[in-house]
Amino acid sequence: MVIKYKYQMQTEAPWSDANQKMLALDTGGWRTERPVLDKSLCNYCGLCSLYCPPQCMRDKGDHYEADLAWCKGCGICVHECPRKALSMKPEGEFTNAR
Amino acid sequence: MLAKKGKVSVMMGNAVAATVARLCRPEVVSLYPITPQSEVAETMSGFVADGSLDAEIVEVEGENSAMNVCRAASLAGARTFTATSSYGLVYMYDTVLETAGFRAPVVMVNVNRETPGIHAVSSGQQDMISTRDAGWVQIIVENNQEIADQLIMCYRLAEDYDIQLPVMLNYDGYYLSYLNEEVEIPEQSDVDAFLAPLKDQPRRPRIIPGKSTGCGTHGMEMGYVEARYKHWLALDRVKQKVDEIDKKFGEYFGRNYGGQIEEYRMKDAEIAILASGSAAGTAKTVVDTKREQGLKVGLIKLRLYRPFPEERLIAALKGKKAVGVIDRSISFGWKAGPMAVELKALCNQIGNIPVLSYIDGLANLDITIPHIGRVVDEVNAAAKGKPYQEVTWIPLE
Numbered sequence: 001m002v003i004k005y006k007y008q009m010q011t012e013a014p015w016s017d018a019n020q021k022m023l024a025l026d027t028g029g030w031r032t033e034r035p036v037l038d039k040s041l042c043n044y045c046g047l048c049s050l051y052c053p054p055q056c057m058r059d060k061g062d063h064y065e066a067d068l069a070w071c072k073g074c075g076i077c078v079h080e081c082p083r084k085a086l087s088m089k090p091e092g093e094f095t096n097a098r
Numbered sequence: 099m100l101a102k103k104g105k106v107s108v109m110m111g112n113a114v115a116a117t118v119a120r121l122c123r124p125e126v127v128s129l130y131p132i133t134p135q136s137e138v139a140e141t142m143s144g145f146v147a148d149g150s151l152d153a154e155i156v157e158v159e160g161e162n163s164a165m166n167v168c169r170a171a172s173l174a175g176a177r178t179f180t181a182t183s184s185y186g187l188v189y190m191y192d193t194v195l196e197t198a199g200f201r202a203p204v205v206m207v208n209v210n211r212e213t214p215g216i217h218a219v220s221s222g223q224q225d226m227i228s229t230r231d232a233g234w235v236q237i238i239v240e241n242n243q244e245i246a247d248q249l250i251m252c253y254r255l256a257e258d259y260d261i262q263l264p265v266m267l268n269y270d271g272y273y274l275s276y277l278n279e280e281v282e283i284p285e286q287s288d289v290d291a292f293l294a295p296l297k298d299q300p301r302r303p304r305i306i307p308g309k310s311t312g313c314g315t316h317g318m319e320m321g322y323v324e325a326r327y328k329h330w331l332a333l334d335r336v337k338q339k340v341d342e343i344d345k346k347f348g349e350y351f352g353r354n355y356g357g358q359i360e361e362y363r364m365k366d367a368e369i370a371i372l373a374s375g376s377a378a379g380t381a382k383t384v385v386d387t388k389r390e391q392g393l394k395v396g397l398i399k400l401r402l403y404r405p406f407p408e409e410r411l412i413a414a415l416k417g418k419k420a421v422g423v424i425d426r427s428i429s430f431g432w433k434a435g436p437m438a439v440e441l442k443a444l445c446n447q448i449g450n451i452p453v454l455s456y457i458d459g460l461a462n463l464d465i466t467i468p469h470i471g472r473v474v475d476e477v478n479a480a481a482k483g484k485p486y487q488e489v490t491w492i493p494l495e
Contacts, residue, residue, distance in 0.1 A: 007324055012262050012332070013201030014325040015303045015313045 027054055031073030033088040035066050041085035048077035048086060099352040101288040109281045111242050111274035115181065115207045115267075116141035118246045120151045121289040122205075122253045124179035126171035128156040128164040130186060133219060134271035135209040138181040153179075161186035165193040165204070172202035173313055175304035177253070180204065183271055184211035184225045191229070197264045198233030200314040201329065203256035203302075204264040207249070210375065210426075211271040212461055220462035221272040223375065223427040226403070227436050233329055235265040235336050236404040238374045242279040245269050247353055248401075250289055251343050259299040260335055268403075270376040270426075272462055277376075284351060292350055333405040340402055341410075358407035360399040361414050363389060367396030369477045370415060372441060373424040374400040377458075377465040381424070384470040395474050406440050412447045419481035420452040422473040426459040434489050452480040458492040465492075 009016055035048075042063045049057035049064045056070035057077065066077070078086040109117070116138045119127075127146065131139040145151035154176075156167045161182050168178040182190065187208055197204050212218035213225045226236060235255065239248050249267055256265040269275065284292075305311065314325075341357035348354035362382055364370060373381045378399040385397045398414055400407070415421060425435025432439045438455035445453065456473055459465040469492050480486035 005320070005324070007328075008321060009324060011303050012259075012328060013303065013313060014199070014315075014321070014328075015311060016315070 026069060027072045028067075028069045031068070031071060031091060033073045033075065033090050034068060034071060034094065035073075035075070035077050035086045036089045037063060037065065038085050038087070039063055041083045043083060043085075045082065047080050047082065051076050051080045099350070100291075101351045102285050104282040104284040104288070106280060106282045108278050109242060109283075110137065110276060110278050111245055111269060112137035112209070112276070113141060114242045114245045114281050114283070115209075115249060115269075116145070117283055118249045118289075119179045119181075119205075119207070120145050121284065121286055122179070122250060122293065123177065123290075124151075124153050124205075125176040126154045126156065126168065126178045127151075127180070128158055128167035128171075128178070129180045129182065130158055130161045130164050132161070132183050132186040134211060134221075134275040135181050135183040135186070135207070137275075138207060138209070142179070142181075161190040162193055165190040165197060165206075168204045168206075169193060169197040169200060169202045172197075172204050173200060173305050175301075177257070178204050179206075181207035181209065183209040184213055187225045187229060188214055191232075194229055194232050194234070196314065199325065199329070201262045201332070202264060203262055205249070205252045205256050206264065206266050208266050208268045209271040209275045210268050218461050221270050221426075222460050222462075223268070223270075223425075224460075226266070226268045227427040227429070229266070230404060230436070233263070233333065234404060235261075235263050235333070235402075236268060237265065237340075237401055238268045238403055239274075239401070240374075240376055240378045240399060242274060242277065242281045243353070244355060245274065246281055246283060247347060247351065247355070250284070250292060251340075251347055253293055254296065254343050254346075255336065255339060257296050257302075258339060259302060261332055261339055262302055263329075263332055263336065268375070273376040288351070292347070336405050337402065337407055337409065355401060356399070358402040358410045359414065360397075360401060362397040362399060364396035364398065364414055366394060368394040368419050369474070369481045370396050370398055370418050370421045371424065371470065371473060371477065372398045372400060372421060372437060373465075373470075374403070374437070375426065377424060377426065377470075380465060380467060381470050384467055384474060387467075388471070388474050393474065393478060395478070400437060403437075408444060411441065412444055415441075415444075415448045415451075417449070418451060420454065420477045422454040422456060422477035424456045424458055424465060424470070424473060426465070428457060428460075438489075452477070452486055454480055454486055455489045456492055457489065460493065463493050
């Protein structure tokens with residue numbers, strides 16, 4: 001058998017760190033709501049990024065923004081935000097159906 | 099031989115397992131008592147209580163937690179030990195699978211007992227068979243001395259950097275678990291020396307507080323395929339490693355077991371019996387008797403069940419005229435016992451010889467000398483071209 005595939009994991013056992021390279025599945029497609037930031041309330045504390053399960057919060061220098069390719073819409077960032085700067089909005093509001 | 103003569107005494111199988119597990123210096127022990135394993139749990143707890151084993155013992159409410167504790171501790175870098183049987187093994191099933199998938203080198207003693215289905219507090223290998231495809235290494239032993247020696251080899255195998263797999267050591271419940279036999283227990287310094295080469299190997303990854311590492315979480319798509327492929331290859335490497343470790347063990351302690359399989363009087367044999375566990379001891383007696391009567395019969399004792407020792411079995415059975423397989427378990431949905439089915443899968447390499455499947459020894463029914471004698475006679479007749487029955491449930495006839 002000829003294996004053309006290049007291993008993603010460096011170790012024998014399935015170890016990985018929470019870096020971006022292990023994002024294998026387009027989990028963004030699961031989303032029905034997305035986190036939306038009110039920048040006037042955000043103090044760039046980073047808790048949303050720490051708690052994000054797929055680790056998709058991107059550091060924008062003065063705030064964090066969900067990478068929608070991976071954001072599953074779980075809402076944990078909204079739940080954890082101490083300043084209530086994040087809120088979930090239905091995906092329907094962002095589609096260009098009309 | 100490098101080892102000092104160990105202390106020889108008459109010991110019960112379960113006491114041997116606990117005593118030798120202690121000599122392997124596990125750092126985290128978590129187990130839950132279940133018949134016929136309970137003495138292992140009690141004795142290990144006793145060792146920690148009286149200070150003769152410096153280990154963290156985690157008292158759990160059931161086997162599922164016991165295996166979770168062992169896997170987590172193993173991923174944190176600890177050497178672990180657990181023991182179970184039957185319902186206990188089934189109760190930890192999900193985490194048995196995870197321990198293998200995470201490649202945590204947990205060593206577990208499984209004292210073979212019939213599984214749920216019909217409540218059976220009795221011997222049989224059905225529990226082990228039910229976790230056949232879990233991805234563990236599965237080893238079956240014949241007597242109490244082999245429990246001692248094989249347990250030491252299990253640690254050397256599981257934690258080998260090229261392997262990194264959990265190992266399940268199986269011995270017959272009720273038979274070996276409660277059998278008192280003469281056993282030589284190696285000296286602590288010799289067990290330490292035999293396991294010392296593991297320390298020279300690269301250190302496997304482990305959970306480090308503060309570092310964002312994790313294990314077993316990336317099971318999506320190619321992450322899953324990759325981890326499974328590596329696991330599959332590692333199990334294949336186990337076969338050669340088992341033979342190597344057995345050889346090294348023999349050089350050090352003066353006792354050999356043949357590695358993956360033991361070939362007993364097989365060299366000039368024309369027909370063969372395949373058996374495992376304590377029944378293999380009885381089968382050796384039968385082989386000797388039949389040999390005296392002029393029948394060229396040999397025994398293959400299957401020690402390594404997972405991975406299945408394909409290459410060794412093909413080499414051992416090539417040119418033989420017929421083989422009888424004694425299974426102490428059932429493969430539901432197949433018209434033969436589990437080991438017989440797997441042996442049949444090798445027949446295009448061995449040759450199209452009769453493979454006679456026998457189901458015996460279920461639910462504490464003895465696999466007796468007359469039973470095995472009858473198997474030998476029928477295999478001999480089949481070798482001479484006589485018609486034979488594919489599967490025989492010996493206790494029903």
